[in-house]
Amino acid sequence: MGALSPWHIILIAIVAxxxxxxxxxxxxxxxxxxxxxxxxxxxxxxxNNSSADDQPTLARKEINPEVSNSESNK
Known part of the structure; x- marks a missing residue:
């Protein structure tokens, strides 16, 4: 099999x-x-591992602040 020709790319773009x-x-x-x-x-x-891990906990704290307060008090 050969590489994609310009006609193949145009056909894929039209279908998309x-x-x-x-x-x-x-x-x-x-x-x-x-x-x-x-x-x-x-x-x-x-x-950047910290930003991916922090986003779900931030969202949870914003939605239900009682959960985050009870977890921090333990």
């Missing part, structure tokens, strides 16, 4: 446009870009 529509494609592109960036950072060891 028909499936997702012009409004959803930029959002999908940002999602894939973020995914590849995070994968690259994780494989290079440049990942």
């Amino acid at each position: 446009l028909l499936l997702f529509g012009p409004n959803k494609l930029p959002e999908l592109g940002r999602g894939f870009g973020k995914m590849f960036r995070e994968f690259k950072d994780a494989t290079n060891g440049n990942g």
